[in-house]
Amino acid sequence: MPRRTHWFKRERIRDVKTAGCGQCAQASRSAGGARSTRRRADAGRFASHRGTGFALGEKTCDMARSPTRSHARAAGFAGYQDIGPPLRISDEARSMIKHAILGLMLFCLSPLALAQDEVFDVHVHLWHGEKSLKEYYAQLEAEHQPVARHSGIYMAIKGETQENRRKNDELIALSKRYPKLMPIASVHPLDGQVAIDELKRLAGLGVKAIKLHPHTQRFDITDPQVRALCKLAGELGVAVLFDNFNIVPGDNQNLFNLAVGLPKTQFIFAHMGGLDFRFWNSLFLARTAKDFFFDNIHFDISATVALVADSPVEPEFVWTIRNVGIDNVMLGSDYPQLSLKQAGDALEKLDLSAEEKRKIRWGNANKLFGGKR
Ligand SMILES: [Zn+2]
Known part of the structure; x- marks a missing residue:
């Protein structure tokens, strides 16, 4: 009444x-x-x-x-x-x-509010350098998405070594002007010695990760040159962000073998296998095999999280996140294909605790990439 x-x-x-x-x-x-x-x-x-x-x-x-x-x-x-x-x-x-x-x-007064801006978007494509970066920031602002750090990805084109170097330098220069930006540079694994030299140069400039994409860059994960490049990356302390949407058949298995063969290299498998994410539950068992598995496999759940949230396989996806290790999963948007809001909203829907989400949103990436804001 x-x-x-x-x-x-x-x-x-x-x-x-x-x-x-x-x-x-x-x-x-x-x-x-x-x-x-x-x-x-x-x-x-x-x-x-x-x-x-x-x-x-x-x-x-x-x-x-x-x-x-x-x-x-x-x-x-x-x-x-x-x-x-x-x-x-x-x-x-x-x-x-x-x-x-x-x-x-x-x-x-809650930790959530205090940590509101603690988001690390590990999967951001800056196809057009600063122009893309400004557009990304404009989208974040329009959608009220505070971000503490984010990556900026370039993907090298085979044979275009000068252009690849120029683009890598452009990305690094941008990161000096925009402190939230962590450059993820690139080389083409089939460019031989040029790729090796460029990777060494990038590591010397403080680059913490490179991106490789077997589908877009058109190479075979099992190629010995890929292995050599990834081995060197591990020795230089450079992580490798590898596409893993399973566009190329056998992605999961090939990446698994690559990672277990190179325990000193930190791998981030983007999209966590796409809709073939179920494969990665095998990591739960791999960890139990003596002297076999090393903790060098990480995932970003960009794109896939937006696909599976509110879907019939959502509980399986949550189960997979826990099986691969809650400390090994990171949030990414895959901008410009998807927005960070889409990724963040999807993550919120998953049946994970606030602490688990915080690790995915911020803590794990911050730890892997050096712990600075
Ligand atoms: Zn991507």
């Missing part, structure tokens, strides 16, 4: 007391709002009150149950000021407002 309340200036309550109105206490209720008036009524001359009305002595005022402006006038309080039309707030609405205010207070 809606509760009717009139709002009058507070001085009316003083008038009520000094005037010693014996008619009813309802005007005082109108004057100060039910709750405050009850306290005042208790403290003042209104000896008792009950329910929604007030009583003076033994006499209960009937009109107190349906207060009106005219009643306040009728009560004889000269000079009362009506400061607005009746405000009707239902009990449900009151309760909702109370909870909203309480929730806001709790949120402001």
Whole structure:
């Protein structure tokens, strides 16, 4: 039932007391709002009150149950000021407002709010350098997506060694001007010695990761040159972000073999296998084999998370995330194909704890890539 309340200036309550109105206490209720008036009524001359009305002595005022402006006038309080039309707030609405205010207070103090900007988007393609970066930032702002760090990916083209080097330098230069940007440079594994030299140069410039894409760059994961390049990356402390959407048949198996053969190289398998993610549950068992598996396989769940959230396979995806290791999974958008908001919203839907999500959103990538903001 809606509760009717009139709002009058507070001085009316003083008038009520000094005037010693014996008619009813309802005007005082109108004057100060039910709750405050009850306290005042208790403290003042209104000896008792009950329910929604007030009583003076033994006499209960009937009109107190349906207060009106005219009643306040009728009560004889000269000079009362009506400061607005009746405000009707239902009990449900009151309760909702109370909870909203309480929730806001709790949120402001919660670790989630404090960590609101702690997002590391590990999968961002900057196809057109600074132009793409500005567009990415504009999208983040438009969609209210605070980001503490993010990657910027380039993918080398076979044989175009000068252009690849120029693009890598462009990316590194951008990261100096935009401190949130972590460059993920690239070489083409089939460019032989040029690729080896470029990788060494990149490591010397502080690059922490390179991107390889067997489908787009058109190479075979099992090629010995790929292995040699990845081995060197491990020795130089450069992680390898490898596409793993299983566009190329056998991706999962080939990448698994590559990673277990190169335990010093940190691999990040992008998209966690796409819809073939189920394969990676085998890591749970691989860890139990003595001297076989090393903890050098990580995943980003870019694109795939947006696909599986709210899908029939969502619980399996969550099960896989835990089996590959909650400390080895990172959030990425795969911008510009998908936005960070899509990735973040999808992650929120997964049945993972707040701490697990925080690791995926920020902690794991921050740890892998050197722990600086
Ligand atoms: Zn991508």
